[in-house]
Amino acid sequence: MDLSTRLHLLELIRVSASAERTCRAAERSARRATTRRKEAAAVCRKLRPALRTTRNSDFEEALRTLADAEREHDARAAQVDVAGTRWRRAFTASKRANARLGEELARTHEMAGTSRSGRKGARLTAEVSLLAELAAMPKTLIRAANAILVQSSAGKDSVVALDRVVQWAKAVGCLDKVVVVHADIGQDAEWPGVRNLAQQQAERYGLRFVVVKASVGFLGMVKKRGLWPDAQNRLCTSTLKRDEAAKLFTQIVDELGLDEQALIVNCLGIRAAESPSRRKKRELTIDHRASNGRRLILTWHPVFHLTETQIWQEIADNALDYHPVYDTLIPRLSCIFCILASFDVLVRAVRLCWVLGLPTPKTYVDLEERIGHRFKNQFSLAEVVEEAARQEAAQGPLTWRRGDAIRHHLGDDTATAYLRRLALAA
Ligand code: SF4
Structure with missing residues (x-):
């Protein structure tokens, strides 16, 4: 199959999926509008008989409430109409796009002499x-x-x-x-x-x-x-x-x-x-x-199948410059405190902030206290800072050397060769 056919099919898949999404959204909005219309109509029904028996002093107020409920009912009815039209349009577009896609896929399979999967899931299979x-x-x-x-x-x-x-x-x-x-x-x-x-x-x-x-x-x-x-x-x-x-x-x-x-x-x-x-x-x-x-x-995702070691190998082989944070054995150059990081990595990040003189741990802990929400479900940042202080007292400040990340993943010789190549490239 040539490239332009592939791209043409991908575009058809996109159009078909988008029409189906629009169709589903219109269905949801129609359902919501219908429910609210029913609620508004029920309020109207409840209020009307009450108007006949209500005392004079409450009469004006009851009339106003009824008018509101009727306005709400009319607005919801209009919404149901709009959603219905949107749904019909999206449904037609989705049918049309699916039919075109089906024809194109059948033709492509016929030309390639391959069999086609059933209608259900055919689009996803083709896309993948x-x-x-x-x-x-x-x-x-x-x-x-x-x-x-x-x-x-x-x-x-x-x-x-x-x-x-x-x-x-x-x-x-x-x-x-x-x-x-x-x-x-x-x-x-x-x-x-x-x-x-x-x-x-x-x-x-x-x-x-x-x-x-x-x-x-x-x-x-x-x-x-x-x-x-x-x-x-x-x-x-x-x-x-x-x-x-x-x-x-x-x-x-x-x-x-x-x-x-x-x-x-x-x-x-x-x-x-x-x-x-x-x-x-x-x-x-x-x-x-x-x-x-x-x-x-x-x-x-051009590096989707690479392991962490392979990533470091490519960095070393091609003398690519990396951030010194990795040399402290923090595995990702994310936010200083990433919501996805483990407790140990966050502790290390706090200790690195202290070496670099960054105010970030205090800023985050203050914010955590002010909003009353823990940084992560399992632990707070205040606990992370406490543990960092305990480790700091026992081990002293964090230390590292340039090339430690490569030393850690690939050994001393590779790190030395990398640093030499990096210096030459500078
Ligand atoms: S905190 Fe959020 S934005 Fe920052 S690195 Fe983690 S996931 Fe990404």
Whole structure:
């Protein structure tokens, strides 16, 4: 199957899925409107007989209440009509898109001489297999894309993902399509030097570097909500990173000024081995939420199948610069205090803050006390700081040497060779 057929099928899959989503949303809103209309009608019925028996002094008030209930009833009835129209439109669009997709898939299978799965699940099966095949052809994918965004936290996985994308893009003469994007989540939440490092990593290849920033940073968001985010409600990632990146998609598509739908490949340095929830993800997916008629956004995880050791090996082999936080054996360059980090990692982060003279532990503990919500269900940040103080008293301040992260994962010789290569590259 050629590339344009693949992309055409993916677009049909997107349109079909989007029409079905709209249809389901319209159904839900119609159900809600019907329920509320019934409630409003019941209030009307209850009030009318009471008007006949009510005392004079209460009469005006009862009339007003009845008028409100009737207005509410009319508004809900209008909503039911609108939702019904939306549902009918979405249902027709979804039927049409599914039929087109079915025809295209049947034709493609006929040409390839392969059998087709049943109607149920056919779209998902087609989506998964088309994208898996495309993920195995990184250079073709890059050549087909109109723009390639690499979301960089400046962390170890991001820098390897960037290096891989750059090597593939160079090989097919498409380096000018690559843009590095860094989401700034607030100076008081990030380790010092993160933004500069992300910029240097992009500049190493001469790439355009864009910083996106929400109007409220991580701590501002917590203050506003009075709650810390958690693994189930990762508002920090969605509002501070994903939503900001989505605005950039619009800007990039405007800059491209194409007459046809743009293909944007959005790369993230996430790996299956990081967590059970990440293992469930796939290497290449359609970003249904951010795609529309003007842009098809594919989310790509170029380091999805790498282990942590392989990541460090690529960093060492290619002399990629990494943040010194890793040398203190903190495994992720995330927020200083990440809601997903373990107790031990948070303790280490507190001790590193003390060495660097950062006020972050106190800021967070004060905020935790003020909002009355524990940083994590299992423990508070105050407890983390207490444990850090106990370890500090027993062991003294945290110490580390440049290259310790590589020493830890790959041994002394590799670390020495890496540092030598890094010095030569500087
Ligand atoms: S690093 Fe952790 S705390 Fe920071 S935005 Fe990501 S998930 Fe949220």
